[in-house]
Amino acid sequence: MKAPLFLLFIPFFFLLLSGFSCSAGPDLNDDVLGLIVFKAGVQDPQSKLASWNEDDENSCGWAGVKCDRRTGLVVELTLDGLGLSGKIGRGLLQLRSLRTLSLSRNNFSGLLNPEITQLESLRTVDLSGNALSGPIALEFFGQCRSLRSVSLAGNRFSGQIPASVGDCLSLVSLNLSSNWLSGSLPLGIWSLYNLRNLDLSANFLAGEIPIGVNRLFNLREINLRRNRLSGRLPDDIGDCLLLRSLNLGENSFSGRLPETLQKLKLCSYLILGSNDLSGEVPTWLGEMQNLQSLDLSNNGFIGRVPDSIGSLRFLKTLNLSGNSLTGRFPESMADLTALTDLDFSKNSLVGSLPPWLFQFGLQKIILSRNNLNGSIKFSTASDQKIQILDLSANMIYGSIPLEIGDLQSLQFLNLSHNSFTSSIPETFGRLESLQLIDLENNSLTGRIPIQIGKCSSLTFLILSNNNLSGPIPPNLVNLTSLQMIDLSHNNLTGELPKRLSELPHLISFNISHNLFSGEIPTGNFFDHIPPSSLSENPSLCGSAINLSCHTVLPKPIVLNPNSSSSHSPQNSSVYPVNFNHKKIILSLSTLIAIGAAIIITVGVITIAVLNRCVRAPASRSAVALNISDGYFSQSPATDSNSGKLFIFSGGNAEFSTGAHTILNKDCELGRGGFGTVYKTVLSGGRLVAIKKLTVSSLVKSQEDFEREIKKIGKMKHPNLVALEGYYWTHSLQLLIYEFVPSGSLFKHLHESSESNSLSWQERFDIVIGVARSLAHLHQHKVIHYNLKSSNVLLDATGDPKVADYGLAKLLPKLDRYVLSSKIQSALGYMAPEFVCHTVKITEKCDVYGFGVLALEVLTGRKPVEYMEDDVLVLCDVIRGALDDGIVEDFMDVRLGGKFPVEEAVSIVKLALICTSQVPSNRPDMTDVVKILELIRCPGGSQGEELS
Structure with a gap:
């Protein structure tokens, strides 16, 4: 009842x-x-x-x-x-x-009802962490009455911040962070005299900060991080005398720091990293004596670090990395006894390591990529709390101190690319929290100490390019967290421990260029280890290198094609001249690729026949399509086929113009395996992308279709193109996506001019963004199946957004001929198991495609290229370059050599692991993300969450 x-x-x-x-x-x-x-x-x-x-x-x-x-x-x-x-x-x-x-922290969607603020008693509104979308109506702030706190953070609001925000004179806190807001900062904000906290971070706001900040005399915190703001910092910003926190990082501010900043005596947090600021680090920073965190990283500061920095007695975090600072560390820094995090990496500092570095409780020391020299000297009396120690890429020499074994909190140790000449201390065995040891490119001698086998948390062990000798310690097999072992280019001997194959998380094992002998372990990872990881060990034998321990197998087949093609790719000059005419050895991946090409040809013909049956009725429906009151309908004679447009976020489901806008050739954005994409406008002026499916005869029933589409619509991630709605009839299906303005990654890699090419930082952001999106999909049991550069779009800030995910589930069954021809149409991205009916299709197919995509981003080359007399498979080319130690020669020439070689080589190694021939040897995407974050900032934080 x-x-x-x-x-x-x-x-x-x-x-x-x-x-x-x-x-x-x-x-x-x-x-x-x-x-x-x-x-x-x-x-x-x-x-x-x-x-x-x-x-x-x-x-x-x-x-x-x-x-x-x-x-x-x-x-x-x-x-x-x-x-x-x-x-x-x-x-x-x-x-x-x-x-x-x-x-907050729910999944409410739709438009924001501006009438909420009509409630006369309302003081606090917190709708953060939802999926609300659309513009913020003028009336929301125009009727705010006595509202004191508003948080709309972490939604999908778009458009400009309404000018009416200036009418909310009682506002104390305003948080609109992590949305899609654009345009300039409204002048009305500077009229909010009672405002104490302003957070507009992580949006697309542009333009300059106008003069008038000083009117916010009650302001305590201002956060405009990660926008597109530019120009000089306003001179009157120092007149906000009560300001405790100022975060303007990750914008495009330029010029020198305004001197009025020194008046902020109460300021504890000054974050200006990742801008275009210039000049010398001002001496007056020492006047801001309440600073606890100072971040001027990734700017254009020059000159020496001022002595006045030592006056900041409360300073805990100091980050001046990524500038052009010179000279030595000022002696006054010995007075920074509260300091816990220190990052001066990527500068040109000289001199020896300062004695105070290991004398008080620093937890994070990152001084990589400078010109520091001398030796490491520890203070035996100090209470060491170091968790991260990165001194890589300097000129430090001498012995690795035994005292490192006393750093019980140490998690990441990177002393690579220096001139250490000692043996590896046995005291490392005390470091149970140690996750990374990177000592590559030194002159270390002696054996790998057996005590390393006690480092129970060890995940990465990198000792390559040294003079180490002796065997691999057998107790390494007890380190079950190990993912990467690189012992290449040493003088190591003996047999490989058979139980290495029992390491459950191992994804990379490189012992090339040593003196190992005997049989290679079998099982798990070692059944399909890349032969390049075992090369130049003359006495090794086993199936992994096609060399029996008793007999020698015949040489591999050699392909010498006689192509009649008279042309070659435009940018073939990236490869060394002598490589273009090199004979290709048919690796397993190449043989599989050739087989796949034959199957794909058959599949394409099959789908062409299916599409011919589909195209005629679908196109007839499209021509007759009209829009009225949020409905699609055909002419009266075919009204039974009409359907309703469904928008997940609710609101008005009408288009601003008629059907011709959706299906007009002039509005076409591109064509893919599933259909054609058009650009159109919703009522209210918001651009969307419409995908008209061309697999109607293969699509499931309406019930199954809607169930799968709604599942895809729930996938929300900053690096995924959002599905916003759909339209269904039996003869026509449309998918409505957010509009991503800057085109596909394919266009930026292969069709842009040198002046508009992607920088190294942008490429790294793209690789890690795609990895995060795939990790998110896999966590929700969604396989992409169709990853390629044309399905990665770039938004207005250059961030990647992966498209076309999950659409394979619309088909009645995962027929491999259909998938290989219709979906995995780009041969170079297709995992080898697609052509093997006995192997299950899993998330590892996406991992393979990601590995190929990462190599494409770094090199600017397509996955497969057809030269005058050769077929070049990108994975094979780069694997050979890695063996020859010339990976940097294959990076995109449009980078102009401006990229960190260590990062590039590390990403290449990871990408090649992802393209392992056997799915079980490929890492999970969550692990890929962690490794990429470690490559970007060795020993640093794990960055953004995976989902």
């Missing part, structure tokens, strides 16, 4: 919402009805709102509801992090005494 009774109340309640209530003021039942109607529009999979019962006299005992003790009216609604979804309905407008509305 409850459900029918509730339905009787609904019409009455909507009369109340329309202003026809006979009551002169709110009563208890208004609150109950308002919340029940709100609940009716909400999906509650965990039954968190089970206590909300329409039969109750009041709602004061309901979950998340608080009432005023005197009046019994609802004053607070807090439903944070309950897994709720749906729309924030108008039922809340009936809570006339509501003071606090907090619905």
